[in-house]
Amino acid sequence: xxxxxxxxxxxxxxxxxxxxxxxxxxxxxxxxxxxxxxxxxxxxxxxxxxxxxxxxxxxxxxxxxxxxxxxxxxxxxxxxxxxxxxxxxxxxxxxxxxxxxxxxxxxxxxxxxxxxxxxxxxxxxxxxxxxxxxxxxxxxxxxx
Numbered sequence: 106x107x108x109x110x111x112x113x114x115x116x117x118x119x120x121x122x123x124x125x126x127x128x129x130x131x132x133x134x135x136x137x138x139x140x141x142x143x144x145x146x147x148x149x150x151x152x153x154x155x156x157x158x159x160x161x162x163x164x165x166x167x168x169x170x171x172x173x174x175x176x177x178x179x180x181x182x183x184x185x186x187x188x189x190x191x192x193x194x195x196x197x198x199x200x201x202x203x204x205x206x207x208x209x210x211x212x213x214x215x216x217x218x219x220x221x222x223x224x225x226x227x228x229x230x231x232x233x234x235x236x237x238x239x240x241x242x243x244x245x246x247x248x249x
Contacts, residue, residue, distance in 0.1 A: 110170030114204075117162065117171055121150045121205045135188030136160070136173060140210055144217065146173065147209035154200075155184060160207040163198050173207060 108116060113129070120127045127148045131140050140146060140160070148162045155161050155176050161184065165172045174195055178185035184203065187194040210217040 110168065114164050114169065114171045117148065118164070118204055121148065124150055126150075126208070127205065131173060135191045136175070137190040139189055139217070140173060140207070141212060145211040146207055147211075148173075148205040149208045150205050151203055155179065155203065155206055161186065161198075162204045162207065163202045164204065165195070166198070166202060171204065 117127050117129070128145060129148075131144045131146045132142060134142055151161070157176050157179060159176050160173055161176055162171055162173050163184075163186070164170070172186075172195065174186040174188045174191070176184045177187050177194065183197050183199040185194060185196070186198050
């Protein structure tokens with residue numbers, strides 16, 4: 106069964122509010138290579154504040170659709186998020202919009218751990234600097 110973004114968000118929120126985990130097939134490329142289109146993602150209710158590097162599920166304030174992106178900065182009111190493969194950040198996401206945290210990713214019946222372990226903090230740190238790293242890499246390649 107396929108649900109629209111808004112309907113999926115309502116179902117996801119209802120399940121997570123009961124304390125259960127929610128599994129679904131992710132769509133899109135904004136989190137590639139860590140979460141790919143068609144991966145099965147498991148979301149757990151957020152029991153404590155998300156940390157930098159965590160991948161959270163939230164309702165986007167403008168589109169009202171569920172989004173899975175990495176936390177790159179936090180403050181007391183919310184989270185600055187960005188997809189690992191996105192050129193620009195989402196901006197500040199209020200804490201009230203967060204549904205849960207991604208605890209597992211499965212691809213072709215295999216567990217994917219890269220991007221959810223300790224390396225998630227490094228990935229989050231690199232996200233806002235991605236443009237600089239790409240330009241530096243291009244410059245160094247052309248300099249040879």
